[in-house]
Structure formats: structure tokens, C-alpha cells
Amino acid sequence: MKPWQLVLIGVFSGLLSAALVLLISAPPRSETIILTTKTPLPWVVHVSGAVxxxxxxxxxxxxRVRDVIERAGGLLPQANTEAINLAAPLKDGVKIRIPFLDEETTPLPINNSPVPEVYNEASGTDSDRLDINQASIEQLEALPGIGRTRAEAIVEYRQKQGKFDTIEQIQNVPGIGPGIFEQVRELITVTP
Incomplete structure (x- = not known):
């Protein structure tokens, strides 16, 4: 045999061996690959009144407001449907009060508020917000995402470090990060 033929047989044998190794070491084709997707956490909404x-x-x-009303079994016949916007978007952690027909209601504001401010306990006015410089452990633990342990940590931080100057400083409390801060941002305030 000529030398070039030996080289050709050697190269061919090497390629065949490499293909055989790859074939043997490859994972079986019948293995199922499972892809996971992160699903967002559900919002928690308190609905009361005429439901x-x-x-x-x-x-x-x-x-939307109508979605939580459906979960609550629907409206009662005595519900004042003119005082609520069923198509308004919800927020996590709000309380919605559906008024009865005989209740006094304020006129609906013309804005993007999910329900009239008088019925939305998580509204953005300072008088409705919880002052984290004055709040008790029980009041703090009622905030979404806080609970007893974080409420105690807030009070302990306040006692050691002094009053909060801004609501953003609550993120300095161990166990409270940006995620929890976003849940309570519209529900808290600070006073000097």
C-alpha cells in the first residue's frame, strides 16, 4: 500500500472513531426537556359591602374591580352600582367597599382611581397612610408583605436609629427590600 493510502485510511479511521465516541456519549433523544416560567404572584384584595x-x-x-366582585359571588341587588367603576384597575393590597343604595356616597372623581377615594382604604392621601414613625407593631403587621417579624424589626430599627426621615428609609430595616417597599409605598408616610 502506498503511504498516501495509509494516511487516508488513518484519517478515515480517526473520523469514524470520533463519530462513534460522539454518538455513544450523546444524551438519549427520548429525554424530555422541561422549561419553567416564572408566574407572577396573585394580588390580594379585600372586598366588603354590598357583595x-x-x-x-x-x-x-x-x-379589574369587576374581577374581584365576581370572586366575591357578585353584587347584591342593593348594591349602588353607580358609585363604583367596575372597569377600574386594581392594585395589590387594596380594600374595596361596595356601597349599598341607601348609603351616602361622594361623587365619583374623574381620574384613574380604581374606586372612589372614600371607598379605597389604600388611597394615596397622607391622612389615609400609616405613619411608620408612630405605628404600633399591630398596625405595621397589617401592611402587605410585612407580618409580625418585620413589624417588630421596624419598631426595633426605629428605637435604635431614630425616626425615619423618608418612607424609602424603611428599606434599611433588615428583611425589607425593594419588593416589599413597592407593596407598601402608597400605604405609608412619615412625620417629623
């Missing part, structure tokens, strides 16, 4: 079953309900993010 069939008042209570706290979980709804998907980006839900």
Missing part, C-alpha cells in the same frame, strides 16, 4: 360573600380574595395581576 354576596365579602372577604379577602386573590386575583391575577392586572385585574
Amino acid at each position: 354576596v360573600t365579602p372577604g379577602v380574595y386573590e386575583v391575577p395581576p392586572m385585574s
